[in-house]
Amino acid sequence: MAVSLRRDREALRGRYTPNLWPVWIVAPVALIAAGALGWVIYHYAYDHFAQAAADQEPPKPVNINDPLKATVTALTLIGAVLAGLYAYRKQLLAEGDAHRADASQLADRYTTAAEQLGHDQAAVRLAGVYALARLADDWAEQRQVCIDALCAYLRMPYEPDPTAPEHKAGEREVRQTIIRVIRDHLQQPDAATAWCERNFDFTSAVFDGGSFSTSHFRGTVDFGGAEFTGGRVDFRSTMFRGGRVTFGNAGFRGGRVDFGGAEFSDRVDFNGAEFSGGTVTFVRAMFSGGRVDFNDATLSGGTVSFPGATFSGTSFDWGPVPVPTGA
Structure with missing residues (x-):
């Protein structure tokens, strides 16, 4: 790049x-x-x-x-x-x-930030995260490129267990900072530096915590094959509008993934997702239009619940996941 x-x-x-x-x-x-x-x-x-x-x-x-x-x-x-x-x-x-x-100066800034993201020291990688976020704000023409670089970092191999040989010191803080930076840019859709209309590719990323709460996703959001291994991943009051949202083949293996109060106005895909641990909850979530697809999902542990969720004009394919009241 x-x-x-x-x-x-x-x-x-x-x-x-x-x-x-x-x-x-x-x-x-x-x-x-x-x-x-x-x-x-x-x-x-x-x-x-x-x-x-x-x-x-x-x-x-x-x-x-x-x-x-x-x-x-x-x-x-x-x-x-x-x-x-x-x-x-x-x-x-x-x-x-x-x-x-x-343009030359902005390209130089991108090169420097990308090099910082690949540094061995976590503190330098953190500086690279903030540098890329500032560059995305200043460089509207290549904003998606900067976002793609941050998402690509989250897709890189990650060992959350601090006792494992592959674990990197400070890596969790770097990843949590990326999630926090993304969330901060998804709060005000009308802001000049908002990222709400952009696409986010989190395929095969590992999440052991982090908050996307009250965010506004208006582009394509892809969590396909992502692993939710622990901690709390928060999507409360998040609005998914105007683009496809997919958690296809994602693995929910621990912790808590909270979609409480989230709004889905287009297709939501959990096709082939595996629920083998932890808790996934859709408390008072709202589904309007589109399609909710849990086809080929497997439920071998943990819980998936929809207390107080509302559905309007939505078609469903639930597979083995319990059909929520009102679906």
């Missing part, structure tokens, strides 16, 4: 370089054009004044100063217009240079 952005940045540096003719060609051509234009204007003005003088009684000779003044005035106006066009073009070029400089 960093290599691709650097390549795009290098391409931008020369993309808008103006292809100008040499001065020794432009200068004579400009002088010839100006002379020809002046000659045409002079003769047109002379004919005009000559006609006006001939129409008078008695006819009067043409005052040579009149066509000369008209010619000079016309050339001055044309020169002023050309000077304005030149200044406008120069301003466009300056703005293009500034835009390319900004």
